[in-house]
Amino acid sequence: MIGIRKVIFKGSVPSFASKEKGKSFRETNTLSTPNRDSNIDLSVINSLVYCESSALDYAATETELSQNLQQLSEKARSTTEFIQRLKGMADKVNENCSEFEVVVSSQCDALIQAIHERKRQLLDFIRQDKDVKLRTLKDQVSTCTCKLQHTTGLLQFCIEALKETDSAAFLQVGSMLINRVANIDITWHKDVVTSPRISHEFDLTLEDKSVLRSIEQLNFIQMKPPCAPAVIPEECSAENNSVTIAWQPPPTSYVEGYVLELDDGNGGEFREVYCGKETICTVDGLHFNSMYNARVKAFNSTGEGEYSDLIGLQTAEVAWFSFDPCLAPTELQFSEDNCTVACEGYEHRVALGSVGFSRGVHYWEFSVNRYDSDTDPSFGIARLDVSKDQMLGKDDKGWSMYIDRQRSWFMHNSVHEQRSEGGIQPGSTVGVLLDLDRHQLSFYVNEEPQGPIAFQDLYGVFYPAVSLNRGVSVTLHTAIDPPSDSEES
The missing domain is CATH 2.60.120.920 (SPRY domain)
Incomplete structure (x- = not known):
C-alpha cells in the first residue's frame, strides 16, 4: 500500500517557507507536495488500466490460439480421413485390377476362340475343296479309263481282223472297221481331254494382313462420354410431313447408341423421337408448313455426349395425300x-x-x-x-x-x-x-x-x-x- 510521506527540512528555511506568524517551526516547515494526491490517483488508475488491458490481450490471444488449434485439428483430422480413403482406394485398385484382368483375359480368350472357330471353318473349306478336286480327278480317270478300254478292245479286234486270211470275210467287216476307227480318231479330242479338268494346286491365299493390323491396333481406350456426332446435311431431307436426318459417328469415340431430338416445329422444347444404333432416321406425322430443328447426341456406358449442331428442315407448305x-x-x-x-x-x-x-x-x-x-x-x-x-x-x-x-x-x-x-x-x-x-x-x-x-x-x-x-x-x-x-x- 502506498503511504503519504512528509518532508522535513533542517537549517535555513527555504525561500518558499511560510511567513505566517504564530506557527511553530515544525508546523511552518512541514511541506506537503502540491497535487500529490492527484498524481497518486492517476498512477493507480494507469496501473489498473494496464492490468485490465493485459488481461484482455491474454484472453484474445488465448481465444485466437484456441481457434487456430481447432482449425489445425480439423485439418489434421480430415487429412487422417483422407489418408484412410487413399489406403482404401489402394485396396480398391488391387481389387479392380484383378477384376479388369479377368475381363481382358475373357475378351482375349473370346478372340482366340473366334480365331480357332474361323480356323476350323477355313480348314473345313480346304478339305471340301480337296474332296471336290479328288472327285473331279477320279471322274476324269474313270472316263478316260472307260474310253481307253473301248479303244483297246477295238484295236485288238482290228489286229485280229488283219490276221484274217479269208479275204471275203475280211471285206465284210473291213469297211465297217475303217469307219469305226476313223470316227473314234476324229472324236478322240472330244471324248478324251488330255489336260486335267482341275488343278492340283489350291489357288487360295489366306488374307491375314487386315486381321494382323487389327490385332496390332488392339488397345485400351479411355472410357468417357463420346464427342458430338456430325449431321450430314446432303443426306437430310423433308418430304410432305416427314423429315429424314442422317449423321455420322464421332471418329474418335466409343459409341453404344444415339438419341435424336426434334422440337415442336414452332421453336418449342426438344423431345426425343429416336434412340438406337442407326445413323439415319425418318420421322413421320409432323405438322405441315413448319420448320423443325433436329439435333443428335451419342452415348455409351459412361454417359451422354454433346449435342450436334442443329439442322432445320421445312415440311411441305400444303398437304398432299391419298387414301390409305x-x-x-x-x-x-x-x-x-x-x-x-x-x-x-x-x-x-x-x-x-x-x-x-x-x-x-x-x-x-x-x-x-x-x-x-x-x-x-x-x-x-x-x-x-x-x-x-x-x-x-x-x-x-x-x-x-x-x-x-x-x-x-x-x-x-x-x-x-x-x-x-x-x-x-x-x-x-x-x-x-x-x-x-x-x-x-x-x-x-x-x-x-x-x-x-x-x-x-x-x-x-x-x-x-x-x-x-x-x-x-x-x-x-x-x-x-x-x-x-x-x-x-
Whole structure:
C-alpha cells in the first residue's frame, strides 16, 4: 500500500517557507507536495488500466490460439480421413485390377476362340475343296479309263481282223472297221481331254494382313462420354410431313447408341423421337408448313455426349395425300394411286386419308365421278379409330356433311342439323376446309359455301374421311388452295 510521506527540512528555511506568524517551526516547515494526491490517483488508475488491458490481450490471444488449434485439428483430422480413403482406394485398385484382368483375359480368350472357330471353318473349306478336286480327278480317270478300254478292245479286234486270211470275210467287216476307227480318231479330242479338268494346286491365299493390323491396333481406350456426332446435311431431307436426318459417328469415340431430338416445329422444347444404333432416321406425322430443328447426341456406358449442331428442315407448305387402303374395309376399291375410291356393297364404308392434321389450315376436294343411286355420300373428318362400317358421322369419332341430289345435313354422333339446299351430281365437287387455327370445319359444293360453319371447338388429330356405298365413286384432290371467301369466314 502506498503511504503519504512528509518532508522535513533542517537549517535555513527555504525561500518558499511560510511567513505566517504564530506557527511553530515544525508546523511552518512541514511541506506537503502540491497535487500529490492527484498524481497518486492517476498512477493507480494507469496501473489498473494496464492490468485490465493485459488481461484482455491474454484472453484474445488465448481465444485466437484456441481457434487456430481447432482449425489445425480439423485439418489434421480430415487429412487422417483422407489418408484412410487413399489406403482404401489402394485396396480398391488391387481389387479392380484383378477384376479388369479377368475381363481382358475373357475378351482375349473370346478372340482366340473366334480365331480357332474361323480356323476350323477355313480348314473345313480346304478339305471340301480337296474332296471336290479328288472327285473331279477320279471322274476324269474313270472316263478316260472307260474310253481307253473301248479303244483297246477295238484295236485288238482290228489286229485280229488283219490276221484274217479269208479275204471275203475280211471285206465284210473291213469297211465297217475303217469307219469305226476313223470316227473314234476324229472324236478322240472330244471324248478324251488330255489336260486335267482341275488343278492340283489350291489357288487360295489366306488374307491375314487386315486381321494382323487389327490385332496390332488392339488397345485400351479411355472410357468417357463420346464427342458430338456430325449431321450430314446432303443426306437430310423433308418430304410432305416427314423429315429424314442422317449423321455420322464421332471418329474418335466409343459409341453404344444415339438419341435424336426434334422440337415442336414452332421453336418449342426438344423431345426425343429416336434412340438406337442407326445413323439415319425418318420421322413421320409432323405438322405441315413448319420448320423443325433436329439435333443428335451419342452415348455409351459412361454417359451422354454433346449435342450436334442443329439442322432445320421445312415440311411441305400444303398437304398432299391419298387414301390409305390399309385402314379401309375390304368392300372399298381404290385406284388412281389410291386417290379414287368406290364401294361395291350396299352398306356405307369409311375411307380415311393417309395423313392426320392437328395444326394449320387445310383444304381438299372430292370430285364426284359416279352417282347412280339415291344414296347419301358423307364427307368430312374423323379420328383414326372411327367406326368404318357405318356412315361417317354416326359415332362420336366422325364429323361430316352427308348430301344427296337436293340438300345436305351436318352430322356428328348421329345428331343431324343445319339442313342446306343444294345437292350433287356427277361432275360436282365437295370441298372440306379444316381450320385448326380457329378449330372449325366448313364445307363447299362446287367452290361455294354449303351452309354455315359446320363444327367448332375441334382439338386433336383429324384425318380426311369419306363414306360411300354402291353406285358412288369419288376422287380425292389435295395440295390446293381454299376458296377465296374462306378468309372472310
